[in-house]
Amino acid sequence: MAYSAPKIDNLTRARVAAMIDHTLLDPAATPDDVTAAIAEARELGAYAVCLSPSMLPVRAPGLVVATVAGFPSGKHHSLVKGSEARLAVAQGAAEVDMVIDIGAALAGDYNAVLSDIITVREAMGTDPVLKVIIESAALPDEAVVEVCLAAERAGADFVKTSTGFHRAGGASVHAVRLMAGAVGGRLGIKASGGIRTAEAARDLIAAGATRLGLSGSRAVLQGFSE
Template sequence: MIDHTLLAPGATAADVAATIDEARELGVYAVCLSPSMLPVRAPGLVVATVAGFPSGKHHSLIKGSEARLAVEQGAAEVDMVIDVGAALAADYNAVLADIITVREAVGDDTVLKVIIESAALPDATIAEVCRVAENAGANFVKTSTGFHPAGGAEVRAVRIMADTVGGRLGIKASGGIRTAEFAAELIAAGATRLGMSASRAVLQGFPG
């Protein structure tokens, strides 16, 4: 369930190599890396990346181009950030067009996760953006970048996301997951994937 994540601005090639080694040791599903760090060799792991990260305030064509290049360089999954301002303004057509642009850029074989920054959105907006993401062809909705001042993953938001699109789309919780207890709460609320850099500490908190 884990995307072992390294998206720090100061990350070096050596940090990426260490993250991949740790991911393989821990037996996680994927590594999520900045697109500028691709291509990488990560045998046995799915390679994920981000687009429009972390603000989402990129032109849709830029997000699409960034995502397409990442896929050409080996990424199998792309986590794109929506324009949060458009969602707050209830301009759902703009959110839809943004996601569709990236979906078309990466093709149907790439797993597309849509980061909605749920901590910055009212409950009704979270639900509506999830419906928009589903209509646009996303595979997952994701809570957070982990960089927004409003905060990261919340059980409340995961529950809303799961109630809205659970069973049809994956639900990825990300941002501030540092303990097994919090991870377990998110999973119980409906999360099907967890994005975190503290994977070792979280896993050590689970029996067995």
């Protein structure tokens, strides 16, 4: 499947909303918070709502349900990540965002990264969408590219910049450009982590992002015209 972002001069509020995974991954989130996040995502016209796996199953008519695995550290055993992803899919998740072992990537052990992703892909099956969180701000450029290529070889559907929880930072235009160059439209690019303004969202889309992970979706969308 080919992935391409909309043209920068066609970024209406509705078109950007349709790229958003409206995200609630706060460890202190309550069931009422989840209900409110789903309602807000529906109101805004978001594509998906992304929730912690412990909050599944949920009813979210009109939205894709996404969740995370190995979040946020990526230091879970691959079999644990795979089991978490498989259970989430069984509980209604259509998309899973998994975190790689960042230390393996920093050490240049891309075969370990590849194996980690393959384990999750095989555990969750081929139909659900798999997004691979590479924590791009924590990696040198070479590792960003190599991890994206490993994700493609492992059968992922997207590569994603960040968890939003790492001290190194979140999404950047530079990282998105590197990622887009590596996967060449063959995988989607999800920019996530620290995106708080319409200007930031616009710049990331222009760099190649095809999906946005946002917790403050309303504030970002207010910067786009109807």
